[in-house]
Amino acid sequence: MIELKNVSFTYPNGPRAVDNVSLSIGEGEFVALIGHSGAGKTTLAKLIVGLLKPETGWVKVSGLDTKTTPVSKIAEHVGYVFQNPDLMIFSATIYDEVAFALRNRGYREDEVKKRVVQALKEVDLGHKPLDTPPYMLSFGEKHRLAIASVLATEPDLLILDEPTTGLDYARCLKLMEICERLVRKGRSVLIITHDFGLIAEYAGRVLVMKKGRIIRDGATREVLRDVEFLEKEGFMPLQSTLLARKLGLRALTPRELASAILERNP
């Protein structure tokens, strides 16, 4: 569904942000993109959405070449939730905010309403009156509103750029459940995050970026259990993984570690 071939991108007066990246994301994949600040994660996401055009190589989204297709057309296939919800909120009501992208696509108003109500329910904002001004919402609620406005369009690929910032743990889990539901429906999710705990629980595949390159692409369990690799690249492996190693057990998450300990000492 998403394919990148030898993609490179350099900002004017800046270093090469993305360097010869080739990858593909298929239907129903839940992919986590990790890397230190400045590794090129957000640039890669913007290349997929078509906001940036590759300097070399190509990006194809559902068969559409991002170099020649307008962003508004790509937006029908890819939903992008930015780090800061304040950048996108402009409407007088939460209803209009979520309806914005749907109206851009020319949906009928009854269809718009159905989708808006559903999307707000999915992010736990269903209890809010539809005429609530977005500026009355807390940061976490604004973040969920931003997610709802993208979910309403039912994109083939949902890209979440550090979506857990400002969310409490329960909301993070709720967000991951929403992503999981999308994945079960055959849609794909690409999440940019530093939260290894959530990745371990939900993502099926991990991409590791460093200096604009993908230096590792593998199954979540394989990558996150490779403690030597993570430490060498300056990441902090999960405490549960480290403890499991010390105890001679094979476990990734705290839940798995607890089960493994119980199995050994019933």
Next chain:
Amino acid sequence: MLAGLYREGDTVFHRLDPRPKLAWTLLVLAASMATQFNGLKSLPVFVSVVLSLALAGIGVKIAFLLIFNASIFLLVTLLIWVGMYSGAGVVLAKLGWLTITDIGLLVALGKFFLIMNPVIAFVVFFASTKPSHIIWALQKIGVPYKLAFSFVVALGLLPSIIKNAGDVIDVQKARGLALDRGNIFERIKRYAPILIPLISRMMGDVWDLSMVLASRGFGYAKKRTFVDTPSWGKLDTLFFFLSIAFYGGIAVWGLYL
């Protein structure tokens, strides 16, 4: 945030005291105003500010950007003012509906320089003067510290506003907003999703900054001290009097000769 338009460097312009530089900027403005109806008389001012771009080490890219934007602006100015003065002076050429006269051409060039000269001069001034030195210089000429500080902060916000505008445009494009569709009114209307978050973000930034300043005791002490202060030297005196002679002469030429 205070860094604003300033570019670190060690050029003649960077070494000058901010006061003669500020005077130079205002003299460029005055000379451009005095010669706005005769482009030929404004030309030496234009040459001098372009030279100052090089002397201030602004950089080839910014200089090209300025020149590129200037050429678009020149085209628009020419069309407007040549059109307005098509009935006055000697006809030089006719391009379809547009009659180019000598007076029209001189006025158009004068109006172009009226905008471009001060713009370039201010770019040179702000790019070669440390924000703290601008505040210091404004204070020296009697501007209250808080006002001078607010002015420099406002300048410093410009690059951040430009970056925020780019981010907001990206966000809304990713939601399917097409800015290049529809007639002119529809296109203007499409800018609402960009302007509203941008203004809201700016207000948020200003609010945050005021909180930061208050929490760090801004305005507590009545007398303000500076880490380093510029000093007026021989070069400054020479630059000051040369500027007065050159731009003053051009202004007199433009107004009376």
